[in-house]
Amino acid sequence: MVFHRKHILGLEELTAEEINTVLDTAASMKEVSERDVKKVPALKGLTVVNLFFEPSTRTRSSFEIAEKRLSADVLNFTPDQSSVVKGETLLDTARNLEAMGAGIIVIRHSMSGAPWLLARELRSSIINAGDGSHEHPSQALLDLFTIRQIRGDIRGLRVLIVGDIRHSRVARSNIWGFLKLGAEIRVAGPPTLIPKEIEDLDVKVYYKLEEALKGVDVVIMLRIQKERQESMFFPSLREYSKLHGLSHEKLRQANDKVIVMHPGPINRGVELSSEVADDVNSVILDQVANGIAVRMAMLYLVASGGRSV
Amino acid sequence: MDSETIARTVSRITDEIISRNRDSGELVVVGIRTRGIYLAQRLAEQVRHITGIKPPLGTLDISLYRDDLQIKREWPELKKTDIPFTIDQKTVILVDDVIFTGRTSRAAIEAIMDFGRPHSIQLAVLVDRGHRELPIQPDYVGNKINTKKDEKVKVLLDETDGKDQVIINRE
Numbered sequence: 265m266v267f268h269r270k271h272i273l274g275l276e277e278l279t280a281e282e283i284n285t286v287l288d289t290a291a292s293m294k295e296v297s298e299r300d301v302k303k304v305p306a307l308k309g310l311t312v313v314n315l316f317f318e319p320s321t322r323t324r325s326s327f328e329i330a331e332k333r334l335s336a337d338v339l340n341f342t343p344d345q346s347s348v349v350k351g352e353t354l355l356d357t358a359r360n361l362e363a364m365g366a367g368i369i370v371i372r373h374s375m376s377g378a379p380w381l382l383a384r385e386l387r388s389s390i391i392n393a394g395d396g397s398h399e400h401p402s403q404a405l406l407d408l409f410t411i412r413q414i415r416g417d418i419r420g421l422r423v424l425i426v427g428d429i430r431h432s433r434v435a436r437s438n439i440w441g442f443l444k445l446g447a448e449i450r451v452a453g454p455p456t457l458i459p460k461e462i463e464d465l466d467v468k469v470y471y472k473l474e475e476a477l478k479g480v481d482v483v484i485m486l487r488i489q490k491e492r493q494e495s496m497f498f499p500s501l502r503e504y505s506k507l508h509g510l511s512h513e514k515l516r517q518a519n520d521k522v523i524v525m526h527p528g529p530i531n532r533g534v535e536l537s538s539e540v541a542d543d544v545n546s547v548i549l550d551q552v553a554n555g556i557a558v559r560m561a562m563l564y565l566v567a568s569g570g571r572s573v
Numbered sequence: 574m575d576s577e578t579i580a581r582t583v584s585r586i587t588d589e590i591i592s593r594n595r596d597s598g599e600l601v602v603v604g605i606r607t608r609g610i611y612l613a614q615r616l617a618e619q620v621r622h623i624t625g626i627k628p629p630l631g632t633l634d635i636s637l638y639r640d641d642l643q644i645k646r647e648w649p650e651l652k653k654t655d656i657p658f659t660i661d662q663k664t665v666i667l668v669d670d671v672i673f674t675g676r677t678s679r680a681a682i683e684a685i686m687d688f689g690r691p692h693s694i695q696l697a698v699l700v701d702r703g704h705r706e707l708p709i710q711p712d713y714v715g716n717k718i719n720t721k722k723d724e725k726v727k728v729l730l731d732e733t734d735g736k737d738q739v740i741i742n743r744e
Contacts, residue, residue, distance in 0.1 A: 285650075292634065292651045301687045304637035334637075561651075564637075568648030 274399035275440035289561035307336035330559035404437035419446035427486030452476035477517035576737035582715035587619035631656035638680035675709035
């Protein structure tokens, strides 16, 4: 097998071959979710801890279902009810969980780089479930997986990412993933939300959504992250929606079979008009279902890769 | 075994399967990856040839059911399982190329049971090379070969290897 990693931390460090191994494995895992009995014994006896320092419903539930479908023992660690409020450091918390026998720790943290710190200091396998504004590999992998299921191949597709590129770990992971698999990447949004350094990557920057949409095959709409807007980067939500929100009318600029994606949760009427969100082109609910298969693949592969190092 | 012997063996196994299951429920055939799939296809085609009815054909990857995942250093690459029909009340013919320790068959039986409650499961193999580690015996055997435990038995099939042949590697 071409996967020998003990951890999955980000798409920047994965090769195209490794990404394809995750996607191929996910395609096989998807079948398990289609059975009446949605459970296989692969990770029997392995303890997986979901260590989420930030609120999350979708990602945490999705990981939990994936873990249970693989028969792992699951512990959900919620910091607000724990010694973290008493001042325990991240590393001490994680070391304690490891001492309890955690084979895999799935971590979400508001600090960029937190998963790398754990990977360096602990013996457990680490899966990054989102770190600060840095990476969100499981989301990018499921976006790639969803598109590959619909279009067969990623290579040569024109992919546009719209919105708050500056604060978005989904955008960063997706840019790495799509570029590695040979897609063309465009980003669009207000200038205040597109970091200058983005041009160092092989990415085309647009400030007008209508222009950016011309001829694209995939549109990934990002959520406006009100919780990360410490200062306002645009005058009002209403103006944002008018200039950078996706409506049916604007979407006509894109290719006929354009795929519209959103990592959720949607701010209806801000990034997406309701009619676009509910449109047939939207694969948002497919993304959620595929997320389970992709996370099963990630768990299976790190459990396996951890042995060969 | 050469290609003619293999063809004759598949026919003989098919005859045995049909005569033994005259009174039991409908047959379904499930091949265990990788080469069991092609043998299963050949068996199903033979059944159609004789009875006029082609049994449903499925594919099973047993990676997620292995008993050695906790100790194995290299995990197998996971491929697709595809059993797009119900197995409830059916007679499932599991097909593999070689039976050795019996651990693959054990995993396959467990996997099949997760898909439903078959009337029965029967195991057909092209080669039985002995050295069982579990109380599992095939119902249909193409060829019994005496081997040493460290020898390797390799079944080559036209579909994957360009020719039909059984090779024993004495190392």
